[in-house]
Amino acid sequence: MARTYVITGAASGIGKATKELLESRDNKVIGVDLHDADVTVDLTTAEGRTALVDEVTRLSGGAVDAVLAIAGLAIPAPKTVSVNFFGMVATLEGLRPLLLGSGAPRAVGVSSMASLHPLDDELVAHMTAGDETAALARAEVLAKDPELRNLIYSSTKKAFAQWVRRSAPTPEWAGASIPLNAVAPGVIETPMTSGMLTTEQARTDLLQLVPMPLNGIAQPIVVARLLAWLTSEENTHLCGQVVFVDGGSDAVIRGDTTW
Numbered sequence: 001m002a003r004t005y006v007i008t009g010a011a012s013g014i015g016k017a018t019k020e021l022l023e024s025r026d027n028k029v030i031g032v033d034l035h036d037a038d039v040t041v042d043l044t045t046a047e048g049r050t051a052l053v054d055e056v057t058r059l060s061g062g063a064v065d066a067v068l069a070i071a072g073l074a075i076p077a078p079k080t081v082s083v084n085f086f087g088m089v090a091t092l093e094g095l096r097p098l099l100l101g102s103g104a105p106r107a108v109g110v111s112s113m114a115s116l117h118p119l120d121d122e123l124v125a126h127m128t129a130g131d132e133t134a135a136l137a138r139a140e141v142l143a144k145d146p147e148l149r150n151l152i153y154s155s156t157k158k159a160f161a162q163w164v165r166r167s168a169p170t171p172e173w174a175g176a177s178i179p180l181n182a183v184a185p186g187v188i189e190t191p192m193t194s195g196m197l198t199t200e201q202a203r204t205d206l207l208q209l210v211p212m213p214l215n216g217i218a219q220p221i222v223v224a225r226l227l228a229w230l231t232s233e234e235n236t237h238l239c240g241q242v243v244f245v246d247g248g249s250d251a252v253i254r255g256d257t258t259w
């Protein structure tokens, strides 16, 4: 049966591929993005997050079957914190009431294998505490230091993965029969990464940081297929999982330390 999906980041990369896949299966998708979307909002702002809920409520008639929080940034700047953590959480929490009207509600967000890379504990702690002002102040400090600025992205992806694990088993999510999970992609060829993949040498260097022994760098459809399954009616019991779709980087980097 056709379902109604909300996808943030629907104008590009993984979000666009997911929108196209779900639509090709005759579902209705409400796309959200800064441009080229059904709902045009900036998820870094309070106004944008409120408008997201208002507009999706209006367009859906008040009920949706799945929410996919995909919009993200990879720039070493405070804005990345606002989109990747606070924007994703606002999307999932803000649209959760609309899921309660579905017979098979599902929710998912996008973390990253970068969550396994070095990060900034203070920044992660501010995000976990839900303190956007303190998180942005810390990110401002990190962004000014060429040695530390790359910790911003990995920190957002770790904090988001932790938020999913902490939230998923609670009465609001599991208690309302909503599987909440995350995916953690390896290197995916999208506009976000295209600048890092321009030469064979650059690709080889990136794969040193992100080892992908299984089939190497992936296309966005690979992640889209997993997101589609996680938000399908078939997924009844995955709860708080961070599913690495990374060609093996998690297995290489973490080895026996997780299972």
Ligand SMILES: NC(=O)c1ccc[n+]([C@@H]2O[C@H](COP(=O)([O-])OP(=O)(O)OC[C@H]3O[C@@H](n4cnc5c(N)ncnc54)[C@H](O)[C@@H]3O)[C@@H](O)[C@H]2O)c1
Pocket: 008, 009, 010, 011, 012, 013, 014, 015, 032, 033, 034, 035, 041, 042, 043, 044, 070, 071, 072, 073, 074, 083, 084, 110, 111, 112, 113, 114, 184, 185, 186, 187, 188, 189, 190, 191, 192, 193
């Ligand atoms: N590409 C990769 O290798 C990779 C790997 C791991 C995780 N991810 C994550 O996957 C997600 C999608 O990335 P992608 O590679 O498709 O990138 P992309 O740049 O192709 O698409 C991201 C989309 O998010 C939107 N967006 C950014 N800021 C926004 C804002 N303030 N408000 C609303 N929309 C906003 C952009 O306009 C864009 O359409 C991101 O969360 C990213 O961190 C990507």
